Amino acid sequence: MDDQNKNLILAIALSGIVMLVWLVFFAPPPPVDDPNATPITSQGQTAPANGAATGIVAPADSGGETSAADVGTSTPTEDAPRVSIDTPRLSGSISLRGGRIDDLALRDYRETLDPGSDVVTLMKPEGQPGAYYSVHGWAPGGDLQLADVPNANTIWSVDGNDTLKPDAPITLAWENDRGITFRREISVDEDYLFTITQTVENASNAAVRMAPYGILARHGEPEDLKGFFIIHEGAIRMADGELTETDYDDMTDLDRNDREAALASVTEVEENGWIGFTDHYWMTTLIPISDQAFTAKELYRPGPDLYLTEARMPTVTVEPGATQSVQTQMFAGAKEWETIRNYENKNGITGFLDSIDWGWFFFLTKPIFWMLHTLNGFIGNMGWSIIGLTLIIKAILLPLAYKSYVSMARMKELQPEMEALKERAGDDKQKLQKEMMMLYKEKKVNPAAGCLPILMQIPIFFSLYKVIFVTLELRHAEWIGWIRDLSAPDPSSILNLFGLLPFTPPEPGSLLAIISLGVLPIILGISMWLQQKLNPAPTDPTQKMIFAWMPWIFMFMLGSFASGLVLYWIANNTITFIQQYAIMRSQGYKPDVFGNITSGFKRDKPEADK
Structure with missing residues (x-):
């Protein structure tokens, strides 16, 4: 020849x-959970049989595995009081139970080619199939107790405007029995970027310590999971310029192979990072301000499956009569190349364009x-x-x-x-x-x-x-x-x-x-x-x-x-x-x-x- x-x-x-x-190689089917398995809490302890305590607040000074109270409990949020979201590209609502952003639809995208089909739903309240939502709050430190800080089931009140629009932010408020007032201002731009400003006003006679956090919680794998090896679906993290992708099945494998690793994959980020979940076409990420150090965590809890990603900022001390604020952003929307590129260039979100899975041939796929x-x-x-x-x-x-x-x-x-x-x-x-x-x-x-x-x-x-x-x-x-x-x-x-x-x-x-x-x-x-x-x-x-x-x-x-x-x-x-x-x-x-x-x-x- x-x-x-x-x-x-x-x-x-x-x-x-x-x-x-490529035609026949699909990812393996998701693992089947043992219905008789005993649920494990975030501290490695056996959970109550009714599943009511699948989330625990760890003290801010302890470096605990998660900062959210009652994330993933069976408490439904669909019937809680709500604040509407109304922007040119997003519709939905915010639950006053926990101040969760848990109802979000993308106006520009439909499920099928049929003009009358439903618009794409990105986030769903807890209690619905495929629940997916964000929770923000404070982990207690010092002598603060769990009841002294708002958690995922706290009922907030609305202070002023009751509809979130690009030119009209909303403010949520809650006060504890010690004279400490918590406020949360939520704003959104014309596209998909939310800004969450959390404020603590300490009117007590003692200094308090606490750590602000943001969490994305996903109950089970996405309903439209492709499971095809060419596309990454699961947790995604940018830490000091290094991108890490963790598939859903990899998160569950951690639990079976190493209990401690399953509790949280922890990364200390010095600056310029973000963490969240990415689907085929949609993404939700938590984005601390660019020069902010934070702890990025990925967590899987079995029985029923719960996937969490968290951005937890350093502990702050609020002196008597003082006020402390921390600001984070959250992207929740479609992975549009031009929109994401603008956020990277204009908002300084490092490596945000790499949230689109360009693959090994990125030096060809990007210019193409x-x-x-x-x-x-x-x-x-x-x-x-x-x-x-x-x-x-x-x-x-x-x-x-x-x-x-x-x-x-x-x-x-x-x-x-x-x-x-x-x-x-x-x-x-x-x-x-x-x-x-x-x-x-x-x-x-x-x-x-x-x-x-x-x-x-x-x-x-x-x-x-x-x-x-x-x-x-x-x-x-x-x-x-x-x-x-x-x-x-x-x-x-x-x-x-x-x-x-x-x-x-x-x-x-x-x-x-x-x-x-x-x-x-x-x-x-x-x-x-x-x-x-x-x-x-x-x-x-x-x-x-x-x-x-x-x-x-x-x-x-x-x-x-x-x-x-x-x-x-x-x-x-x-x-x-x-x-x-x-x-x-x-x-x-x-x-x-x-x-x-x-x-x-x-x-x-x-x-x-x-």
């Missing part, structure tokens, strides 16, 4: 294996998405922007492709002579290789040059797959006609003649879905077959059969991929065919659309194959 065909088969085989793995986003700003359609991105990538690779296509054209020209050499050499492989190398040298052909564009395309293909799968901007993005979501597979099906027959094609994941090809995958297979015709065919019959089947294998493999990725591959094949055809014509070859060459070498061009 000549070197070019070895390299070409190796490149295609590797890419095919990796894509097959930037270019795609920029093109979409001019074109206004992500489908055409993907085609425009393909043109730009092909233009960048054209100098490399030019040499490759010239070499491949000459290799195709040499096919008859190579067949003759094979017949003369018979079973003498050494003689065949020697004569083939002499032929390459005589005709100034580099057999390895032809596979270089294919090798270059593999990381670009994977990077674009990552961009299309991960970034929110492709979600529910239309292209033309029936393609209404470029992040989803082509919804058409050959089984019902692309909608002409009156029945619904099989759902993804079923056996028949494998052959339920849409229009785009079929066009992909044809474009790949035509593009392959311009390349030199292997002389070995087995290799030739493998190459002949490759376009149709890829057609089925990519049939369940996102439409945006299939569109990119079609555009890439089409542009490659045009480039290769034009370059072959410029070198004196006259191929037809099936790659059959009707003329010989125009002239030797050794400089093209150096």
Whole structure:
């Protein structure tokens, strides 16, 4: 087998294996909790049987594992008094039980493509399935007791405005029996950033110590958990410039392997950090002010599953007659590239753009998405922007492709002579290789040059797959006609003649879905077959059969991929065919659309194959 065909088969085989793995490799199912297991509290003690004390306040001076009182208890908050949230992009309410932000919906996003479908719900009150909320407060220190500080079930009063809007913050108030008043001002901007200012007014005759904190609590895993290894879903933390991601199943594994580690994964952050939970498209994070040191914690409690992330600031001392305030921010919304980038640049949130999971090829995925986003700003359609991105990538690779296509054209020209050499050499492989190398040298052909564009395309293909799968901007993005979501597979099906027959094609994941090809995958297979015709065919019959089947294998493999990725591959094949055809014509070859060459070498061009 000549070197070019070895390299070409190796490149295609590797890419095919990796894509097959991506199709079938899903994260393992979540662990099943033992219904007879005894719940464990945050101090490693057995919880009461009724589950009422699944959260404990640790004294601020003790370095206890959590700072929230009664987080994760069975106390419902749905019927507690509430304050409305009404912004251009958010709707919901704040429960006066604990002052929790626990009811939040994203006005700009719907669950499905149906215009009448429900908007995406990000946060839910405790007592509902998939409860997800934030709790802010103070952990007691010194001689303060649990009853002296507000906890997750304290009923707050509203001081003034009763609807949270971008230009109208709300203030909650609560006073204990010792003459200490706690106030919490909550404001929100036009997008997704809340600012929480907690204030303590000490009217007692003694100094008090306490530590401010913020906690995000999630009851169970998200209902729409993808569980796909390419995307991170779970806890996320930025600490002094270092990003750490912990999947939900990794948090539960900590409990089974090491009880103490399960209580809290603790990180001391000197400055510039944040912590929270990230989903596929949505995220909630606690963000202390940039120069604030804090303790970042991740916690899992079994029976029932409760996931917590906490940002706890250092203990403060409030002298008699004095007031102390601390401010934190909370992002709760969609992972929009431009919005998150603005928060990073304008609000000084270090590394916030890395909350989007760019993957190992971040040096490719970040510029690829930037270019795609920029093109979409001019074109206004992500489908055409993907085609425009393909043109730009092909233009960048054209100098490399030019040499490759010239070499491949000459290799195709040499096919008859190579067949003759094979017949003369018979079973003498050494003689065949020697004569083939002499032929390459005589005709100034580099057999390895032809596979270089294919090798270059593999990381670009994977990077674009990552961009299309991960970034929110492709979600529910239309292209033309029936393609209404470029992040989803082509919804058409050959089984019902692309909608002409009156029945619904099989759902993804079923056996028949494998052959339920849409229009785009079929066009992909044809474009790949035509593009392959311009390349030199292997002389070995087995290799030739493998190459002949490759376009149709890829057609089925990519049939369940996102439409945006299939569109990119079609555009890439089409542009490659045009480039290769034009370059072959410029070198004196006259191929037809099936790659059959009707003329010989125009002239030797050794400089093209150096």
